[in-house]
Amino acid sequence: MQFTFSEAPFQHKERLESSSGSSTHTQSDPAKRVVIGLHKTNNPSEVVPIEACSLQHDSANTLLQAAAEALALSPTQPQQLSAFNPATQRGLLRQLILRRNSKNQYMVIFSTSSFQPALLEPLVTAVQSCNVEVLSIINTVIPLEGGVRPHRRKSSKLNCLSSQRQQSHVLFGTSTITERLCELDFQISPESFFQVNSAQAEVLYDLVHKAAGLRSTDIVMDLFCGTGSIGLTLAQDCHHVYGFESTASSVVDARRNAEVNGISNATFVHGDLTKVAAMMGKQYPNPDVIVTDPARAGMSLEVIKYMQQSGARTIVYVSCNPATQARDISQLCTGACARYRLKHLQPCDMFPNSAHIECVAILERF
Numbered sequence: 001m002q003f004t005f006s007e008a009p010f011q012h013k014e015r016l017e018s019s020s021g022s023s024t025h026t027q028s029d030p031a032k033r034v035v036i037g038l039h040k041t042n043n044p045s046e047v048v049p050i051e052a053c054s055l056q057h058d059s060a061n062t063l064l065q066a067a068a069e070a071l072a073l074s075p076t077q078p079q080q081l082s083a084f085n086p087a088t089q090r091g092l093l094r095q096l097i098l099r100r101n102s103k104n105q106y107m108v109i110f111s112t113s114s115f116q117p118a119l120l121e122p123l124v125t126a127v128q129s130c131n132v133e134v135l136s137i138i139n140t141v142i143p144l145e146g147g148v149r150p151h152r153r154k155s156s157k158l159n160c161l162s163s164q165r166q167q168s169h170v171l172f173g174t175s176t177i178t179e180r181l182c183e184l185d186f187q188i189s190p191e192s193f194f195q196v197n198s199a200q201a202e203v204l205y206d207l208v209h210k211a212a213g214l215r216s217t218d219i220v221m222d223l224f225c226g227t228g229s230i231g232l233t234l235a236q237d238c239h240h241v242y243g244f245e246s247t248a249s250s251v252v253d254a255r256r257n258a259e260v261n262g263i264s265n266a267t268f269v270h271g272d273l274t275k276v277a278a279m280m281g282k283q284y285p286n287p288d289v290i291v292t293d294p295a296r297a298g299m300s301l302e303v304i305k306y307m308q309q310s311g312a313r314t315i316v317y318v319s320c321n322p323a324t325q326a327r328d329i330s331q332l333c334t335g336a337c338a339r340y341r342l343k344h345l346q347p348c349d350m351f352p353n354s355a356h357i358e359c360v361a362i363l364e365r366f
Contacts, residue, residue: 051068080119223291
């Protein structure tokens with residue numbers, strides 16, 4: 001086992017999710033103001049106010065402080081511009097999300113429980129007034145539990161991007177932010193996943209590329225493909241990439257990213273990944289190489305069963321959660337249906353100064 005280290009142990013995080021909390025139920029502050037911070041360890045219902053985070057760029061801390069100051073001065077508090085309480089399903093402000101690209105440009109996302117742009121004006125003005133290049137300000141509305149969705153006026157002039165669980169309204173600027181990675185340009189929507197450490201992501205993707213051992217005739221299956229960042233970096237060295245993703249906005253981004261970069265041998269499919277077995281060999285050719293990069297929860301038994309029976313020469317399993325990765329690899333490599341063995345494991349320090357790590361596993365068919 002080899003370890004890959006990061007050359008930037010601080011200020012590497014390019015996406016920070018800060019939650020809003022009310023001192024009414026989380027702090028002893030008699031003013032009971034809304035605060036911005038991070039969830040307390042082992043107590044996600046409590047928000048700890050922060051003024052800065054050493055893992056993000058100084059310019060991100062500037063935006064964070066501006067938003068916090070705007071909340072402290074807002075005349076609408078606490079009756080209207082209130083923190084969302086998951087227990088009571090009341091309150092407006094859920095999260096502040098800052099996306100930064102390598103050009104030090106930002107997408108600022110205010111996540112709320114309903115669409116009330118007038119109440120967000122103090123926050124929007126605050127981040128626009130900073131000496132930071134903000135390309136986009138988005139209000140992402142996450143529906144209340146139980147299927148209750150906020151009312152949206154048909155006369156709204158704001159651009160609205162629909163997704164399965166939420167709606168994103170452009171309050172200022174563009175609907176996407178662009179990042180350059182491995183000599184390719186990626187346009188990223190508010191709801192889409194993208195690596196939070198772009199510099200180290202290039203190291204990670206180089207590991208994936210080497211692990212895949214591609215041939216010019218290979219069919220590559222890219223599971224949990226997101227915005228297509230892994231698949232598109234592999235496309236130049238194989239016959240065709242087929243990416244599968246359950247988040248609709250990510251598939252839209254992936255298709256657009258292929259077009260932007262002039263890549264014609266990549267196809268991205270939106271759908272339920274547990275049903276991927278029904279598509280391969282019929283709608284799409286069987287893969288020679290499978291690259292999978294699931295969320296922290298890992299893969300379902302349906303996906304694992306398909307991979308065991310796929311006949312792929314190589315499986316490259318990328319994970320940010322070694323525990324679920326180990327569980328899935330054990331299932332792939334044991335039992336009556338086992339056709340793969342673990343060849344190599346490569347940790348990559350994607351998240352310096354944290355307890356997290358990315359890991360690339362190579363499984364070969366026997």
